[in-house]
Amino acid sequence: MQYYIFKESCATEETGPVYPQIQRWRSGYDDDKPDSFYSYYLIAKGGAFPDFIPNMDSLLLHGKAKTTDLLSFATSVTGFMINKKLKMLFEQFVFPPHRFYQAKVIHKQVQINDYWFMHIISDYTDFVDYPKSAFITSGFSNSEPKPITLMSKQDYINKAKQLQDNSFIKKLPYRSINAKKIHLNEKFNKDLDFFQINRFDINFYMSQELKDAIIRNGITGCDILPADNLIIK
Template identity: 25%
Template sequence: MTYYKLENAVDTEETGPVYPQTDGLVGEATFSSENSYHQFSRLNLPEKFEPREILKFAHSTKLSDFISNGGLLSGKGFIISEKAKNVLEKLSIVNHRFYPLPVEHRGQLIKNYYWFKMYDPNSYETVKWSESEFFVKRFSNNLGAVELNSFEDYQEKRKDFHQFAFFIPSKLVSEKRPEDIFYFEFGNTGIIVNQHTKDKFEENQLTGYKLTKIDHISFV
């Protein structure tokens, strides 16, 4: 099966000439309230979220089904429309939730947008470490190859490098994943979707996303 990296589209006819498509919060709201978006992180999946702050879409943003947020909301996920949510709900996805978002665009309250967030801390369990190959990268500098024999080995060797250095797979071998949408909690592999997901996105004419074919990850 063919797999793809799923990302937000940037500066397209569908999304408008702006990145990110979000423009902070409305008025004097901050990220410091009890129910702030700040509670989201790469390492959680809150059970309940009742935001007090209104998310603002940039004026030149077009209301696509996937909205780029430029890191405004943390963790693995996307700001999506209800149309995209309806498509995603019919697919097999790693642990995830859909959180309703209060959104304003050009002074008008926009309904039916969501923060689609995933959290899969055990995604490394399917990786065949001895068959995979990694290198260390810090900013644009390739610091050379690193041999990893397990996730514990990855965690231990990671301590020897700067926090902004990343272990990137040049070749990643994994057991077959049963999900249509998933990711690996290391290595900046991004969010991965299969051919079935691509077909459903196209069939439903979703907008605001980009898919790039993955060649360096194999599933056996």
């Protein structure tokens, strides 16, 4: 079964020469309010959906950026900024838990109300066959990669914490664990059309069917690459 990596396009002719396309919030946006997007993030980073709708009025699109179905948006909340066309397409496929929040986007002083922030909660690290997968430790920007053997998720948690302690307590150079090749076991839900494994792999993966639909509908602002690093039984 073939899967693909789905990601935002970066500074292309289609998106314009800047990345991300969305550069900042409007002047006067208050991060300290209880319904701000930052307040939303503080709860969402724990892996749950907050019980309020974040204020997404308004985000500023860079003047040199172009409007696309998917807008690049640098945020610590896992998800995508998509328009109604892409939202309607996504709703036809099987996703992990997710929610949509309407957002106001301003481009060259014109307000666009056609965008939604799609927040996705996706962690499938429980379904990784760790002994068959390949992992590395590396510094910033994957520098100086070194192989590391992981036998289980708990083994990953223990070794990742040890690396963190080495960095912050022992003052050793920063290193983290990343996956080079991932095997998912037979318990993984193969009905999913879109997912992120998470923790040691931040890629978003999608099915052949969703990839074909994206191309068929001419969705703009995204890159699609073969997921040669992913093996699913």
